[in-house]
Amino acid sequence: xxxxxxxxxSEFEAxxxxxxxxxxPAWAKQVSDGRPYSSTExxxxxxxxxxxxxxxxxxxxxxxxxxxxxxxxxxxSKEAQLSRGEQATLNxxxxxxxxxxxxxxxxxxxxxxxxxxxxxKGRSSQEILENLQRRLLNSPETEDQETAQQLKEITLLRLKxxxx
Numbered sequence: 001x002x003x004x005x006x007x008x009x010s011e012f013e014a015x016x017x018x019x020x021x022x023x024x025p026a027w028a029k030q031v032s033d034g035r036p037y038s039s040t041e042x043x044x045x046x047x048x049x050x051x052x053x054x055x056x057x058x059x060x061x062x063x064x065x066x067x068x069x070x071x072x073x074x075x076x077s078k079e080a081q082l083s084r085g086e087q088a089t090l091n092x093x094x095x096x097x098x099x100x101x102x103x104x105x106x107x108x109x110x111x112x113x114x115x116x117x118x119x120x121k122g123r124s125s126q127e128i129l130e131n132l133q134r135r136l137l138n139s140p141e142t143e144d145q146e147t148a149q150q151l152k153e154i155t156l157l158r159l160k161x162x163x164x
Contacts, residue, residue, distance in 0.1 A: 001162055003043065007036035017162070022155040023065035024058055027051065031159075040163050047159050051152040056144060062151055063114050068105045069128060097125050104132040111136060112143055119153040 006014065011032055018028035030050040037043040054062075108116040118131055135146060 003037060003040055003163060006043075006163070009035075018159070021158040022151065023062045024054070026058075027054075027155070040160075043163075044156065044160065048152070048156060051148075051155060054148055054151070059144065059147055059151065060114065063117060063147070066115055066117055068115055069101060069118060069120060069132070097129065100129050101125070101132070104129065104136070108132065108136060112140060114147070117147050117150045117154075119150050119157065121157060 001017075006017070009017065011029075014032035014035065015025070015028045018031055019025060021028070027050050031043075031047050034043075034046045037046070105116055116132055116135070118128055120128065123131075135143060138146065
């Protein structure tokens with residue numbers, strides 16, 4: 001899609017395009033309402049700014065749409081398709097890695113009460129495991145900050161890919 005095509009979409013169409021990027025309708029509406037954008041750089045700046053005010057309830061809502069890392073997202077929704085594509089690059093085929101991710105995900109969920117979220121694209125399965133182990137030592141406050149940062153990275157990466 002081109003920026004001109006995006007700018008020309010109706011509000012309904014623009015929000016529908018943005019909604020699968022992160023399960024936060026208010027974010028999609030805010031980015032849509034900023035149109036027309038003069039450049040993709042300006043769009044990305046405004047989209048990033050819209051991420052800055054995410055609260056704990058926003059993270060909870062957004063995480064509800066994310067599968068566990070290492071698990072295949074179910075369903076045919078655009079969100080599930082994006083997640084499957086992002087995790088496909090991990091090449092998780094060794095049982096040891098599968099078991100470590102399963103164990104780490106369970107420990108993380110017991111500790112923080114939410115799914116472990118990390119930008120998978122561009123990371124190896126070993127890198128993800130190392131981050132998971134490190135983040136298990138975080139305080140809840142620190143982990144909320146890291147989760148919000150990862151959610152922002154995922155969202156902005158997905159947005160950028162629309163215009164490539």
